[in-house]
Amino acid sequence: MAASTGTGVGGGGGTGTGGTRKFKLQKESELRVEVGMDSPLKLQLVIGTAEVFGTELPPMFWMTFPAAHKFAVFTWHGCTIELDGISEVAYVADETPMVSYVNVHAVLERRRRKAKEALAASDAPSTNPPAGPRCIVVGPTDSGKSCLVRMLLGWAAREGWKPTYADLDIGQGSITIPGTVAATPVEMPIHPIEGVPLDLPLVYFYGHTTPSVNVDLYKVLVKELARTLDIQLVSNSEVQAAGMVINTMGWVDGVGYELLLHAIETLRADVVLVLGQEKLYSMLQEVLKVRPGVDIVKLHKSGGVVNRNSKYRQRTRVLKTKEYFYGLSNDLSPHSSVANFSDLQVFRIGGGPQAPRSALPIGAEPTADPTRVVPVGFSRDLLHVVLAVSFAKDPEHLLSSNVAGFIYINEIDMQRKKVTYMAPCPGPLPSQLLLAGSLAWTE
Numbered sequence: 001m002a003a004s005t006g007t008g009v010g011g012g013g014g015t016g017t018g019g020t021r022k023f024k025l026q027k028e029s030e031l032r033v034e035v036g037m038d039s040p041l042k043l044q045l046v047i048g049t050a051e052v053f054g055t056e057l058p059p060m061f062w063m064t065f066p067a068a069h070k071f072a073v074f075t076w077h078g079c080t081i082e083l084d085g086i087s088e089v090a091y092v093a094d095e096t097p098m099v100s101y102v103n104v105h106a107v108l109e110r111r112r113r114k115a116k117e118a119l120a121a122s123d124a125p126s127t128n129p130p131a132g133p134r135c136i137v138v139g140p141t142d143s144g145k146s147c148l149v150r151m152l153l154g155w156a157a158r159e160g161w162k163p164t165y166a167d168l169d170i171g172q173g174s175i176t177i178p179g180t181v182a183a184t185p186v187e188m189p190i191h192p193i194e195g196v197p198l199d200l201p202l203v204y205f206y207g208h209t210t211p212s213v214n215v216d217l218y219k220v221l222v223k224e225l226a227r228t229l230d231i232q233l234v235s236n237s238e239v240q241a242a243g244m245v246i247n248t249m250g251w252v253d254g255v256g257y258e259l260l261l262h263a264i265e266t267l268r269a270d271v272v273l274v275l276g277q278e279k280l281y282s283m284l285q286e287v288l289k290v291r292p293g294v295d296i297v298k299l300h301k302s303g304g305v306v307n308r309n310s311k312y313r314q315r316t317r318v319l320k321t322k323e324y325f326y327g328l329s330n331d332l333s334p335h336s337s338v339a340n341f342s343d344l345q346v347f348r349i350g351g352g353p354q355a356p357r358s359a360l361p362i363g364a365e366p367t368a369d370p371t372r373v374v375p376v377g378f379s380r381d382l383l384h385v386v387l388a389v390s391f392a393k394d395p396e397h398l399l400s401s402n403v404a405g406f407i408y409i410n411e412i413d414m415q416r417k418k419v420t421y422m423a424p425c426p427g428p429l430p431s432q433l434l435l436a437g438s439l440a441w442t443e
């Protein structure tokens with residue numbers, strides 16, 4: 001990708017720059033920015049029109065992007081952008097894959113219209129009603145999947161659709177906290193800083209940030225998510241016609257590849273967008289040719305996508321969890337409560353012997369059952385752990401139930417048998433059934 005560094009006007013762009021500076025962008029170019037690690041950066045659109053990953057910027061309005069944020073401001077027709085604050089990187093690039101991305105949007109748009117017309121014409125409920133496109137975005141880590149997903153959702157919402165956003169990325173997912181698979185309808189373009197507005201998302205708790213910890217559990221949860229979405233979609237033709245945009249993990253080899261195929265099949269994706277990897281594209285083409293009606297499209301990775309190291313990813317995960325309780329700019333006040341150990345029941349999924357040795361064939365070793373629901377006693381091990389509050393009515397349904405939200409364990413008093421926890425809002429918890437994984441965070 002050719003990149004013309006900083007068409008700075010009266011201040012200059014480039015690396016590690018501070019102060020106020022302007023950038024003039026020609027049509028179909030973008031300003032790529034990496035905010036400094038320690039302080040936020042302000043940005044405003046001075047002239048013309050521009051968008052950040054599918055969401056239009058309001059004119060003459062300073063927006064504050066948090067420290068370490070990486071993004072691009074793209075313009076279809078030309079614009080002038082002003083920055084104020086420290087940027088590690090800020091340069092203008094005139095070669096982007098945006099035209100190919102918007103062409104995909106145009107195809108999805110036609111399919112939505114067709115589904116809407118077909119739904120309007122069919123008066124009797126059917127077991128296989130016409131549906132909008134189910135588009136899944138796949139590719140290795142840091143190939144720009146999440147940003148493409150945002151753009152496709154944003155462009156659809158701008159046309160008045162309400163597509164369903166499903167996020168299967170447990171490492172860097174953006175709907176609630178890491179360690180979950182989730183879905184939510186998107187009614188308006190996703191805010192470049194605040195993210196998806198959470199209008200009762202459907203969330204399943206996996207509890208870990210890598211799928212290899214419990215591959216079977218991950219598959220069960222994706223299946224449950226798909227099943228519940230199917231039920232919801234059938235009763236709402238507007239959402240049904242708008243279809244889905246699905247984000248996936250960047251793990252595309254071995255078990256990761258198997259999980260991708262599982263997701264494509266389980267969520268019945270019919271448009272597979274492969275970002276930035278020829279090998280993955282060929283493999284999927286070969287495997288999916290037996291499934292007619294599935295289009296596989298190869299797309300270029302943007303030259304602007306930034307590689308994030310494991311330290312950066314870990315930091316993002318902590319910030320995302322913190323944001324759940326405190327809000328993006330510390331604008332929420334989480335509530336602290338004390339409960340008796342006997343008031344709450346904590347469980348973990350996975351582990352424990354599957355069957356007693358006596359019930360197994362001679363010579364066979366009992367293996368851990370990855371989907372077994374195991375009670376967890378209160379101990380200091382639960383200190384600083386994030387627990388999910390399940391919607392399950394009883395422990396038998398914990399595996400298949402979605403969750404209402406999360407609490408954080410601040411203190412465990414083993415002598416008085418009391419636990420102090422933080423919840424996003426006051427009042428009793430919607431359920432006493434809690435799920436633990438390996439998600440923890442020290443304030």
Ligand SMILES: Nc1ncnc2c1ncn2[C@@H]1O[C@H](COP(=O)(O)OP(=O)(O)OP(=O)(O)O)[C@@H](O)[C@H]1O
Nearest residue numbers: 070071072141142143144145146147172250304306
């Ligand atoms: N055109 C661009 N200019 C500047 N930054 C960009 C651009 N596109 C993406 N980025 C940034 O690059 C990083 C990686 O992009 P993104 O999150 O979309 O990748 P991903 O494939 O979803 O990664 P992962 O699989 O690891 O979650 C993000 O911080 C994103 O904001």
